[in-house]
Ligand SMILES: Nc1ncnc2c1ncn2[C@@H]1O[C@H](COP(=O)(O)OP(=O)(O)OP(=O)(O)O)[C@@H](O)[C@H]1O
């Protein structure tokens with residue numbers, strides 16, 4: 001039995017008064033990997049930001065719970081402490097804060113006062129994690145993401161994930177900008193962390209990532225909601241045929257959230273048995 005249960009129900013969110021998420025339902029249990037695919041501008045990153053509590057996004061309806069606890073009631077740092085982690089599509093650069101300082105503070109914030117990790121233990125862990133991600137040791141003391149190449153930033157996000165030991169890992173286009181070798185290293189990092197104690201939500205445009213990380217469920221997002229769910233074969237079909245067939249089936253012309261369109265109802269089945 002898994003100890004992790006992450007549930008999103010009827011989530012709606014807006015930015016500057018504009019509706020972006022229009023009712024998202026998703027349920028992730030420990031051990032499961034869910035992939036979210038979908039064309040540009042359909043709300044995927046917004047979903048990730050809303051889950052993490054990004055202040056720009058106002059949740060107007062629905063609920064998010066992690067093991068029964070109300071995530072929407074939590075501050076951003078509380079969400080991280082509760083075990084939510086987001087590897088961002090565009091990681092920010094922080095000048096003046098080294099990678100090691102940042103990670104140690106993040107780990108200690110999670111562990112709480114009086115229970116801080118010892119410096120020696122931290123360094124050993126960081127060195128081991130960096131080694132398994134084939135990262136040059138110099139990245140320990142570089143300022144966070146400053147001057148990192150696109151691929152180095154992505155690898156660094158996985159380093160943070162490995163060290164923070166989250167319960168729900170959200171990876172937003174972790175594969176973008178990675179060369180083939182780095183893609184495999186990142187996928188190995190994710191696969192190594194796969195356990196009953198952890199669930200994954202992986203946003204990607206490409207099947208090639210899913211060749212290395214086999215998802216249990218694949219969801220497609222359009223117009224700010226999940227319009228189709230299936231197994232890995234759904235990603236394969238999108239790779240082969242694109243999104244046109246699905247838009248036709250759904251009767252939508254423009255899949256982005258920006259377009260006002262007639263409300264459409266889609267059958268949802270995100271809790272189907274494993275494929
Ligand atoms: N901070 C913001 N201010 C204004 N509009 C925003 C903001 N964040 C998101 N949006 C709009 O919301 C829509 C959905 O954006 P989102 O980033 O969630 O798309 P996405 O599905 O992640 O796309 P992509 O595949 O290109 O990353 C877009 O039209 C975007 O311009």
Ligand SMILES: [Mg+2]
Pocket residue numbers: 044045046089172
């Ligand atoms: Mg995005």
